[in-house]
Amino acid sequence: MxxxxxxxxxxxxxxxxxxxxxxxxxxxxxxxxxxxxxxxxxxxxxxxxxxxxxxxxxxxxxxxxxxxxxxxxxxxxxxxxxxxxxxxxVLPISEEVTKSILQHPILKGKIENIIVEYYHTNMIQNSADNFFIVDANAEVPVQGDILKDWKGPCSNLIIKLKTNLNFINIVDTLNAEFGNAVKVKSNLIYGVENIGEKPILIITNKFxxxxxxxxxxxxxxxxxxxxxxxxxxxxxxxxxxxxxxxxxxxxxxxxxxxxxxxxxxxxxxxxxxxxxxxxxxxx
Known part of the structure; x- marks a missing residue:
């Protein structure tokens, strides 16, 4: 070329x-x-x-x-x-949509960890499980209960599941129900594939x-x-x-x-x- x-x-x-x-x-x-x-x-x-x-x-x-x-x-x-x-x-996801996704029945009992990111801050549910960190020089997010402690919109919602059982159905269901606001992608964090028994959901604003x-x-x-x-x-x-x-x-x-x-x-x-x-x- x-x-x-x-x-x-x-x-x-x-x-x-x-x-x-x-x-x-x-x-x-x-x-x-x-x-x-x-x-x-x-x-x-x-x-x-x-x-x-x-x-x-x-x-x-x-x-x-x-x-x-x-x-x-x-x-x-x-x-x-x-x-x-x-x-x-900033292309955000509203707090209402974020928390509705996390409380959706299809995810009940299946979430192992969560990270929420906005342009200036981020929060992780369980900081002992650094499933998303690929750069040791990056700033570590604060730990908190996402449903209780996170306030306002986010730009990225990353969910680690406990099992890959019915994984495709989970992705399709969330896209179908929240597709006017977000798009649900899977198994790529920062371009790094995470395919296995505990798959990853990446949720962003639809645009x-x-x-x-x-x-x-x-x-x-x-x-x-x-x-x-x-x-x-x-x-x-x-x-x-x-x-x-x-x-x-x-x-x-x-x-x-x-x-x-x-x-x-x-x-x-x-x-x-x-x-x-x-x-x-x-x-």
Whole structure:
């Protein structure tokens, strides 16, 4: 894959886990880090677009020395951490809907743990079970009884079930009953698969996806979406990869994502595939 105009200043959208970050979910391969920082020096704009919350992302944003918009919660939250010129966009789930889902009869006796995330805070039901944490540098959420202690809307509701019995029926039932407000996804936290005896439900506002976020960020920076480059590795990157002009999947990523990508990296995320491919595109 080649860019039509290498002199054009690009918007570059990067997923984190499995894409920018190595498999330890902590570190960035020097090839990738240097390529991103070189792109910024050359006048391109780099924006993180991740499923993580702001609290779990800001240290990586700072490590890369970014000052651009930041997309978190798979597009559920778009903010401007440095300049504060962009009025944040938050796509919420109401407190009423959140608690109605948690009290739904189909989930009775089946919930092992819960985490609720909003743009500036998060809460976990049982902090001893860190089922969602992939980054030791991320800020640990407060512990609380979600039904009693959580007040107001949320952007993300993550539910760990005790069993996979009737799991598909649970997903279908919740989507059918709450589909006007939310969408229920399964088994992907920050792009990391969690398939097994205790499956995961990820519930977001129905309009949340990275494709919507890509269009919003491109509009803000006055970039034609056809000129935008995006890197991702899992199905939460699907809309973003499909929406932009140059959607690139990691070779170590989901096969279904590779099918719709404009290109595929030669190297894995661990080996610096994002940086290697970006260098080849821009230089």
């Amino acid at each position: 080649q860019l039509k105009d290498k002199l054009k200043k690009r918007l570059i959208l990067i997923d984190l886990d499995g894409t920018t970050l190595k498999d330890d979910h902590l570190t960035i391969n020097p090839i990738t880090k240097n390529a991103l920082q070189d792109a910024i020096k050359d006048g391109h704009t780099v924006c993180i677009c991740t499923g993580r919350s702001l609290k779990d992302t800001i240290h990586i944003y700072n490590e890369l020395e970014l000052d651009s918009l930041l997309v978190t919660l798979d597009g559920g939250h778009i903010s401007d951490p440095v300049h504060k010129n962009f009025k944040r966009i 949340v996806n990275k494709g919507f976020a890509a269009e919003m960020v491109a509009q803000y920076y006055n970039k034609d979406i056809k000129d935008v480059i995006a890197f991702g590795d899992q199905m939460n990157d699907f809309e973003m990869i499909k929406t932009v002009g140059y959607g690139i999947a990691l070779t170590s990523g989901n096969p279904k994502l590779k099918e719709i990508a404009s290109g595929i990296t030669e190297l894995s995320n661990d080996a610096g595939g994002l940086g290697d491919t970006l260098n080849k595109l821009l230089k």
